[in-house]
Amino acid sequence: MKTKLNELLExxxxxxxxxxxxxxxxxxxxxxxxxxxxxxGDYTPTIKPSSKGNYHSISITINATHIDQVETLYKELGDIDIVRMVL
Incomplete structure (x- = not known):
């Protein structure tokens, strides 16, 4: 069963x-x-380095207003050259 993200979020x-x-x-x-x-908005992301220090994990929370905003951010964050993964 496939569930779409917009069906899970309100x-x-x-x-x-x-x-x-x-x-x-x-x-x-x-x-x-x-x-x-x-x-x-005013953001204070949480940054955690990897064990060897080669990578950083950044957590940032937004107030999402619609599914298009969420999906666009996934794509544009992933398009940053030095970004390896967006979850």
Whole structure:
């Protein structure tokens, strides 16, 4: 049984993205910049380094207003060159 994301969410709602990318200083700024374009707000992402320090995991929560916003952010966050995965 396939369930679509929009069937599981009731908008508006809090929605957390987890972004894994290379441990470069610009990673957080690029992630927040993309999020600001689609969900303006004041964000304080949580950053956790990998065990070897090569990657960072960033968690950022937005107030999602519709499914198109959620899906667009998945795509645009994934399009950042130094991002390896978006959950």
């Amino acid at each position: 908008f508006p709602c809090s929605f957390t993205y987890k972004i894994m990318g290379e441990a470069k200083p610009e990673l957080v700024d690029e992630v927040v910049g993309v999020v600001q374009k689609h969900a303006p």
